[in-house]
Amino acid sequence: MNEKAKGIYVFERYYFMMTFVTINEVKSYISNFRFQEKFHDANPSGEKKSIETILINGKEYPRFVNEFWTSKQRKGNAIHEISYRACYKPQLPRFFINCLSKPHDVIYDPFSGRGTTVIEAALMNREIISNDINPLSRILTEPRLFIPTIDEIKKRLEDIPSENQIEPDIDLSMFYHKKTEKEIVSLKAYLHERYELGTEDDVDRWIRMVATNRLTGHSSGFFSVYTLPPNQAVSQESQIKINKKRNQIPPYRNTKEIIIKKSKSLLRNISSEKITLLRNIGKNALFISEDARSTHQIPNNYVDLTITSPPFLNIVQYSKDNWLRCWFNSINPKEIEKKITMSKTIKDWTNVMETVFKELYRITKVGGWVAFEVGEVHNGKTKLDEYVVPLGEKVGFTCANILINSQVFTKTSNIWGVKNMDRGTNTNRIVMFKKEG
Ligand SMILES: C[S@@+](CC[C@H](N)C(=O)[O-])C[C@H]1O[C@@H](n2cnc3c(N)ncnc32)[C@H](O)[C@@H]1O
Numbered sequence: 438m439n440e441k442a443k444g445i446y447v448f449e450r451y452y453f454m455m456t457f458v459t460i461n462e463v464k465s466y467i468s469n470f471r472f473q474e475k476f477h478d479a480n481p482s483g484e485k486k487s488i489e490t491i492l493i494n495g496k497e498y499p500r501f502v503n504e505f506w507t508s509k510q511r512k513g514n515a516i517h518e519i520s521y522r523a524c525y526k527p528q529l530p531r532f533f534i535n536c537l538s539k540p541h542d543v544i545y546d547p548f549s550g551r552g553t554t555v556i557e558a559a560l561m562n563r564e565i566i567s568n569d570i571n572p573l574s575r576i577l578t579e580p581r582l583f584i585p586t587i588d589e590i591k592k593r594l595e596d597i598p599s600e601n602q603i604e605p606d607i608d609l610s611m612f613y614h615k616k617t618e619k620e621i622v623s624l625k626a627y628l629h630e631r632y633e634l635g636t637e638d639d640v641d642r643w644i645r646m647v648a649t650n651r652l653t654g655h656s657s658g659f660f661s662v663y664t665l666p667p668n669q670a671v672s673q674e675s676q677i678k679i680n681k682k683r684n685q686i687p688p689y690r691n692t693k694e695i696i697i698k699k700s701k702s703l704l705r706n707i708s709s710e711k712i713t714l715l716r717n718i719g720k721n722a723l724f725i726s727e728d729a730r731s732t733h734q735i736p737n738n739y740v741d742l743t744i745t746s747p748p749f750l751n752i753v754q755y756s757k758d759n760w761l762r763c764w765f766n767s768i769n770p771k772e773i774e775k776k777i778t779m780s781k782t783i784k785d786w787t788n789v790m791e792t793v794f795k796e797l798y799r800i801t802k803v804g805g806w807v808a809f810e811v812g813e814v815h816n817g818k819t820k821l822d823e824y825v826v827p828l829g830e831k832v833g834f835t836c837a838n839i840l841i842n843s844q845v846f847t848k849t850s851n852i853w854g855v856k857n858m859d860r861g862t863n864t865n866r867i868v869m870f871k872k873e874g
Contacts, residue, residue, distance in 0.1 A: 491839070493826050500822075500839040506532050514560060515705045516584075519577050519650050521551035522668045522758050523746070525810060529842070529865060530554040530744045533808040534561050542741035545800070547729035547793065552578030554744045559718040560711060566740065568725040568732055570776045572768055573649070573759055575724045580646040581703075582719030583639040584712050590700050593640045594693040597627045607764065611676040612653060612661040614689040621660060621692060624648060625765055647696045647703070649762050658695060662687035670761040728776065730792040735800045743797055746810040747790060748778050749821065787824055794832045798872065807834065807870040822866040834870035841866050 489500045506528035513527035530553060534544060544558035545566040552574065555565040559582060567578055585593075601623045609618050628645050631637040637645075653661040653670050662685050665671050671679065680686065725734050729747075763770040780786035797807055807829065811821035826836045842865045 491823065493823055498826060498836055498839060500841060502841040502843055505840060505842045513557075514707060514711075516560075516581055516703055516707050517551075517553060517556060518703060519551045519581075519646070520666055520668045521577065523748075524551050524553055525746055525865065527553055527557045529810065529867075530557045531561070532842075533742065533744050533806075533867075534558055534563060537806045537808070538563060538742045543739060545735070545740040545743045546745045547732065547743065547797070548745050548747050549574050549578065550746075552581070555722070556581055556715075558744075559715050559722070562714060562718070564721055565718060566723040566725070566735060568727055568729060570726060570728055570778075571759070571773050572726050573762055573766065575726060576642075576649060576766055577646055579719070579722075579724060580639065580642040582715045582722060583642070584704065584707070584715060585640045585643050587697065587700060587704070589640050590643060591697060593644060594696060597644075597693075598623050599693070601626060608673060610687070611673055611680055612664060612687060612761075614662075614687045617660055617687070617690045617692060621648075621652075621765070624692065625767075629767055643700070644696060645766070647699050648692070649765055651692075651695050651699055652761050652765060657688075657690065658698065660690050660692050660695060668762075669758045672760075728778075730789070730796055732796060732800070737799055738802050740797075740800045741802055741805045743801065743805075743807040744810075745808070747793065749780075749786060749812060783819065783824060787828060790825070791828050791831065794828050794834070798832045798834060801834075801872045803872055803874045805872050807872075809868045809870065811866050811868070812864075820866065822868050825868045829868065829870040833872070835873050837869045837871050839866060839868050 487502045489502065490497050491500050492498075506526075513531075517527045530544075530546075534557065538544060540562040542563050543566065544554065544563045545568070546552070546554035547568045549555060549567040549569040552567055555567040555578060558565050567574070569575070600619045603622055603626050605618060605622050609621075613621065624644070628637065628641055631641050648660075651659050653659055653664045654666050655663050662680065663683060664676055664679060723734065725732055727734070757770070757774075759773075760770050762768075763773070778786075778789050780789060801807065809825055809829070811825055822839045822841075826839070830836055
């Protein structure tokens with residue numbers, strides 16, 4: 438078939454499917470994969486359901502559009518509520534873990550961020566591997582596998598001095614009241630010393646994680662005066678401007694009370710069985726801080742399912758956004774900046790991702806899967822899924838299909854920091870790859 442004839446064929450088929458698709462057709466179309474029930478169950482009103490066929494490099498791929506998961510449906514566990522730039526909701530990894538894995542399988546995220554994939558996987562009794570070049574990722578993830586009691590947290594906070602003689606090495610007066618600043622500096626020094634001496638324990642790590650998450654924000658639940666959330670920290674100069682504009686001076690905030698309150702909130706709907714399960718999974722968990730292109734710590738043919746969302750272009754500047762979190766954790770943001778992938782063009786980005794796929798192919802078991810989530814860029818004109826398909830296939834994966842989870846826009850579903858309010862929907866595009874035998 439020549440290209441033109443193929444185009445007409447695809448168009449006709451696409452048109453047919455868009456017009457007459459029935460659940461049975463969809464079921465048979467995807468019967469090799471375990472999505473049919475999910476496709477059927479999701480969004481019972483059926484309004485958004487559609488199946489398309491897209492042609493990439495002369496090959497056809499099915500693309501399913503549906504509201505596979507929503508924020509309201511089966512709400513995520515509160516333990517996920519750690520803010521991180523460009524994180525996805527736990528419903529996304531849960532959907533794929535349910536469809537494509539069984540208990541004790543190995544689930545991996547090479548761009549782990551706040552650890553949404555691995556925390557959800559651990560809650561579902563899967564073994565986990567978490568990688569992220571940014572050390573903040575581990576700081577924000579690992580403590581949620583080893584959850585202390587509220588009493589242990591309270592007791593430890595009582596033991597940590599609220600003041601010491603150390604002056605902050607940077608000017609933070611635009612963010613914090615003098616007394617709050619003293620508490621933060623004292624906590625930072627305490628945690629640093631415990632880490633250096635090798636005496637840091639689960640309770641210290643939990644406190645470090647919660648404090649890191651409470652450094653800045655817009656409400657009295659944060660240590661700072663009104664500012665942007667901790668995952669998008671503004672510079673000192675910008676904060677001075679915000680203070681002038683809002684005519685505000687930093688009020689005193691009791692950091693220890695805030696840490697206890699946030700800890701209670703994170704633990705508000707987790708059962709003691711799940712806490713035990715997380716701890717057991719945590720004991721075998723592997724945390725890596727490497728470039729996703731070379732993760733030699735993971736053996737060949739080891740992972741059952743990878744669920745991930747890579748960085749894209751420089752829309753999201755992880756290290757700039759995280760400078761204050763880095764300061765608190767004695768991390769040099771410049772070092773991270775150098776390592777983090779911030780591609781300026783799609784060409785640069787696909788070059789990096791091709792090597793990532795090579796590595797994913799090496800570590801994936803035969804019969805294993807990769808769910809690779811990408812966003813829309815350039816106001817939806819550039820559909821990254823179409824760039825990702827050939828990358829995975831080139832290294833040996835088979836692209837099974839693309840899923841598009843289309844859902845009504847909600848405040849927190851603004852992933853990638855890209856405003857898509859005008860269309861009233863939020864779209865996750867997930868390319869599904871299988872390593873065939
Ligand atoms: C889109 S975020 C992932 C968010 C994650 N899905 C979550 O829910 O929190 C991408 C992550 O990739 C990390 N990253 C950037 N370049 C990397 C690289 N070359 N290797 C490994 N991680 C990288 C960033 O630090 C960031 O945490």
